[in-house]
Structure formats: C-alpha cells, structure tokens
Amino acid sequence: MPTTTPALLRPLAELGGAVLWLVREIGKLTLFTGKLVQAMGPRNFCRTSLTEQFVFVGVGSLPLVLMTALFTGGVVALQSHHGLGGGVLANTQLGKLVALSMLRELGPVLAGLMLASRVGAAMAAELGTMRVTEQIDALITLATNPMRYLVLPRVLACLLMLPLLVMLANTLGIIGGYLVAVQSLGQDGQAFLDAAFGAITSEDLMMGMIKAAVFGFLVGLMATYHGFNASMGAAGVGTATTRAVMYSSVAILISDYFITAAFV
Amino acid sequence: MVQTPAPAIELNNLHLAFGPKVVLQGASLSVAKGDIQVVLGGSGSGKSVLLRCILGLLQPTQGSVKVFGQTPDVGNISAHAALMAKCGMLFQNSALFDSMTIWENVAFSLLQKGQTTGQAKQVAMEKLSMVGLASRVADLFPAELSGGMKKRAALARAICGNPELILYDEPTTGLDPITADVINDLILKLQKELKCTSVVITHDMASAFKLADRMAFLYQGKFLAEGPAVEFEKSQNPYVRQFVEGRATGPIAATL
Numbered sequence: 343m344p345t346t347t348p349a350l351l352r353p354l355a356e357l358g359g360a361v362l363w364l365v366r367e368i369g370k371l372t373l374f375t376g377k378l379v380q381a382m383g384p385r386n387f388c389r390t391s392l393t394e395q396f397v398f399v400g401v402g403s404l405p406l407v408l409m410t411a412l413f414t415g416g417v418v419a420l421q422s423h424h425g426l427g428g429g430v431l432a433n434t435q436l437g438k439l440v441a442l443s444m445l446r447e448l449g450p451v452l453a454g455l456m457l458a459s460r461v462g463a464a465m466a467a468e469l470g471t472m473r474v475t476e477q478i479d480a481l482i483t484l485a486t487n488p489m490r491y492l493v494l495p496r497v498l499a500c501l502l503m504l505p506l507l508v509m510l511a512n513t514l515g516i517i518g519g520y521l522v523a524v525q526s527l528g529q530d531g532q533a534f535l536d537a538a539f540g541a542i543t544s545e546d547l548m549m550g551m552i553k554a555a556v557f558g559f560l561v562g563l564m565a566t567y568h569g570f571n572a573s574m575g576a577a578g579v580g581t582a583t584t585r586a587v588m589y590s591s592v593a594i595l596i597s598d599y600f601i602t603a604a605f606v
Numbered sequence: 607m608v609q610t611p612a613p614a615i616e617l618n619n620l621h622l623a624f625g626p627k628v629v630l631q632g633a634s635l636s637v638a639k640g641d642i643q644v645v646l647g648g649s650g651s652g653k654s655v656l657l658r659c660i661l662g663l664l665q666p667t668q669g670s671v672k673v674f675g676q677t678p679d680v681g682n683i684s685a686h687a688a689l690m691a692k693c694g695m696l697f698q699n700s701a702l703f704d705s706m707t708i709w710e711n712v713a714f715s716l717l718q719k720g721q722t723t724g725q726a727k728q729v730a731m732e733k734l735s736m737v738g739l740a741s742r743v744a745d746l747f748p749a750e751l752s753g754g755m756k757k758r759a760a761l762a763r764a765i766c767g768n769p770e771l772i773l774y775d776e777p778t779t780g781l782d783p784i785t786a787d788v789i790n791d792l793i794l795k796l797q798k799e800l801k802c803t804s805v806v807i808t809h810d811m812a813s814a815f816k817l818a819d820r821m822a823f824l825y826q827g828k829f830l831a832e833g834p835a836v837e838f839e840k841s842q843n844p845y846v847r848q849f850v851e852g853r854a855t856g857p858i859a860a861t862l
C-alpha cells in the first residue's frame with residue numbers, strides 16, 4: 343500500500359525497498375550460478391563456442407587492456423616520483439611502487455573494468471538480443487541447454503582469460519613505469535628494475551591473480567545474467583547492457599575491497 | 607468402452623497470469639495423435655503463451671500440461687531435452703540463430719548431438735529442399751533472407767529431428783497471400799510425410815479452414831469452442847461466428 347505510507351516514513355520505506363531488491367537480486371544471481379554449475383557436468387563442452395569466446399575475450403581485449411596498463415604504469419611512476427620528493431628515495435623506491443600498485447591493485451581492477459565495458463557489454467547485448475528474438479527459446483526447443491551452450495563458455499572465458507590479461511597488463515604497466523622513470527625522470531633503469539622485481543612476493547602475485555579470476559567471473563556472470571533475463575524488445579537489450587556494465591563495475595570495486603582486506 | 611489412444615497433448619484447466627494481467631484461466635484442450643489442431647484467437651489472447659506452456663518454457667500457475675504423457679519442465683534438463691527431441695517449434699518471428707548460416711541453423715540439433723559436419727549438412731540440405739528452399743540459400747545468413755524464406759528455413763530447422771509433434775505459431779502472419787498458401791501446403795505435406803501431430807496457431811481463417819482437422823477458439827483465457835473443423839464452420843456460437851466472419855461488431859469487444 344504505497345499510497346498510505348506517511349511522509350515521514352517514506353525514506354525508510356524506500357530504503358527497505360532497496361534492501362529487498364538487493365536481496366532478491368542476489369538470490370536470483372545465486373540461482374543462476376547454481377544452474378551454471380549444474381550445466382557443467384561431465385558432458386562434452388561445446389568446444390567451438392569455447393574457443394570462440396576465448397579468442398573474443400582474451401585476444402580481442404589485448405589492445406585495450408595493454409594500452410590502459412602501459413599508460414597507468416607511466417602515470418604511477420610520474421605521480422610517485424613527485425610524491426617521494428623526487429630525490430634518492432624516489433630513485434630506490436619507484437620501481438617497487440609501480441610494481442606493487444600494478445600487481446596488487448591497478449592491473450586487476452583496470453583490466454576488470456575494461457573487460458566489463460568491452461566484453462560485458464557485448465555479451466549482454468548479444469544474449470539480450472537472442473532472448474528478445476526468441477533465439478534462446480529456440481535453443482531450448484532444439485533440446486539444447488542454453489546455460490551450457492551460451493552462458494558457460496562465456497563465463498569460463500572471462501574467468502580464465504582475465505588472469506592472463508592481467509599478467510600481461512602488469513608487465514606492460516611496469517614497462518610503462520620504466521619508460522617514464524628512464525626517459526623523462528632520468529633515473530637509472532637497472533635500479534628501477536631491481537626495485538620492481540625485488541619487491542614482488544608470491545603473496546602479491548597470488549592476490550593479483552585471485553582478484554583477476556574473481557573479477558573475470560563477476561563480469562561474465564553479470565553480463566550473461568542480465569543478457570539472459572533481458573525483456574521487452576530493443577529497450578530491454580539496452581537496459582540489460584547498461585546493467586551488465588554498471589553492476590559488474592560496482593561488483594569489481596566492492597569485491598576488490600574485501601579481497602584486499604582479507605590479505606592485509 | 608472403446609479404448610482411445612492416449613492424446614499427444616493434454617491441457618487441463620490451465621491458469622497463468624503475468625502479475626495482474628491474467629492470460630489463461632481454465633484452458634483445457636486435448637489433441638489426438640495425428641491431428642492438425644488449429645487454435646484460433648485474437649491478438650494478445652494468449653495463443654503464444656499457450657504454446658510456451660506446451661513446450662515447458664512457461665509454467666502454468668494452476669492446471670497440468672501433458673505432452674506424450676510427460677509434464678514438460680525446463681528445470682529438469684535431461685528429461686526436457688528428451689521431450690524436445692520429439693517436438694518441433696516454428697516461432698512467430700522464425701527465431702533463426704543470426705550468427706549462423708541457414709544450413710547450420712537447420713542442422714543445429716544434429717551438430718549438437720555430435721554428428722559430423724558432412725553428415726549434418728547433407729541432412730540439412732534434404733530438409734531445405736523439403737521446404738522448397740534452393741541449395742544456394744544454405745550458405746547465406748538469416749539476415750539475407752526474406753520473411754517467407756526465413757519461415758521456410760525455420761520450418762526446416764523445426765523438422766530436422768523428424769519430430770512427432772510440430773507447433774506452429776502464426777505460420778502465415780505477415781506473409782503475402784500466395785506465400786502464405788505455400789506455407790499452408792507445406793504444413794499439409796509435412797503432416798503427411800512425417801505422420802506427426804500438429805498444433806497451428808493462427809488468426810488467418812483461410813489458413814485455418816484449409817489445415818484444420820479440429821479447431822479450438824481461445825477467448826479470455828479459455829477455450830470457448832472446440833470441435834471438428836466442419837462443425838466449427840457451421841457453429842452458431844455468436845463469439846465464434848464473429849471471429850470466423852471477422853466482424854468488428856458482436857459480442858467480442860474490439861479493444862486495442
């Protein structure tokens with residue numbers, strides 16, 4: 343009875359509505375994930391669509407992710423140089439700063455966000471179009487489980503390809519930092535590299551890879567979930583695409599906090 | 607009592623609503639094996655929803671659906687896939703996979719079952735010629751085809767697994783009268799060759815009388831009338847008469 347809510351209680355009611363929506367949405371996502379796991383089974387994977395998705399997600403995202411990483415590494419070097427006072431400290435610490443920021447934080451988060459905007463949007467739009475043009479229903483009537491045929495290869499591709507992309511992104515980020523350090527800050531290249539690689543621990547590597555896998559999974563899940571549940575024509579596909587990018591970006595940033603908190 | 611063979615489809619007292627919008631309220635229908643059952647009904651009367659219930663794509667809130675004695679339920683993946691293997695569905699807008707060529711569309715279920723490309727393509731070409739599509743169409747994409755050709759291609763896909771039951775959702779809507787009649791002939795031909803059961807949803811009366819063994823009229827969520835096609839033509843039910851004759855005036859209010 344929304345019309346009889348007293349004015350004072352209205353914000354409370356809205357808050358309650360938002361909480362309910364969130365709980366329901368998480369519930370639906372969990373059910374969707376359950377169906378996905380169920381679809382995995384021992385039966386043969388659709389190898390052609392898996393390969394197709396690996397290429398689309400992995401190879402296709404390389405330019406975007408690598409460009410982002412290269413410039414981010416450069417910016418981190420430039421900013422930190424000033425932050426460290428530009429003196430001897432900067433010379434010995436810059437490599438370490440660039441390497442750790444890339445590995446632990448910037449590599450996975452930026453690659454994840456790039457994946458959300460490129461791959462997430464494309465997948466949500468593709469599945470959304472298939473939904474509203476009844477192609478997903480057609481799949482079912484042709485005795486094919488769309489979770490196995492459409493959703494699983496996409497989520498797997500995101501889950502497995504983002505860690506690989508992040509490794510390359512980290513390398514490019516360090517190269518970006520190195521180029522700035524040597525070319526525009528006039529630092530000693532060897533000292534930079536020593537500081538960078540001397541600082542990296544297995545924990546840093548692991549944290550970065552865990553983040554990458556989780557972010558990849560979130561992007562794949564949000565994209566396929568919203569595409570799969572698109573409704574009502576072209577506008578529905580647009581909404582699904584927007585939601586896929588928006589919610590996977592938010593999910594990346596929130597889960598980033600919790601993974602980081604678990605490690606420190 | 608004479609033993610009648612089990613019906614192909616048995617719908618019993620179906621109820622279904624989308625939120626406040628009630629679509630089905632007590633629809634019951636039995637389709638005998640080997641029949642062409644035509645379902646008539648106005649736009650938005652729930653004909654497509656009914657088909658989705660038969661396929662298990664929608665679950666009625668009340669009542670039961672039996673297809674070959676089985677309750678279709680997408681939740682039960684392997685049982686549902688086995689049931690779908692016996693069914694073919696022609697969607698209203700064809701619903702061809704637009705990322706695949708026509709022959710890949712037609713052979714989809716065969717390729718999924720692990721048949722080799724060569725075998726699958728051969729079967730697909732047979733089915734394409736069965737629906738009267740030239741072999742040069744096989745390597746085109748759905749976007750390159752006209753509406754009538756898409757319908758045929760979708761029909762070839764629906765019959766690729768030699769189904770025992772074919773469901774047609776408005777097969778002639780949106781086609782010119784000649785192409786529409788070609789599709790009608792095709793449905794009759796397939797019925798004869800595959801010896802299957804068919805459910806044809808339409809509001810094209812010419813098509814309905816040409817195809818039907820039995821007819822049913824869906825109105826306000828229920829079957830208002832059901833019977834052999836010849837009886838239907840002579841029906842005195844004012845609702846049926848208005849629909850069959852296509853008059854704007856009568857007991858059915860034309861709401862938009």
Ligand SMILES: Nc1ncnc2c1ncn2[C@@H]1O[C@H](COP(=O)(O)OP(=O)(O)O)[C@@H](O)[C@H]1O
Pocket residue numbers: 624627629647648649650651652653654655656
């Ligand atoms: N997924 C859905 N969500 C909400 N309403 C729907 C949905 N599918 C169908 N409807 C509504 O149900 C009614 C019957 O639809 P449908 O079966 O497609 O009609 P038709 O008889 O023209 O095929 C329509 O009023 C339609 O708006």
Ligand SMILES: [Mg+2]
Pocket residue numbers: 653654655698775776
């Ligand atoms: Mg319809």
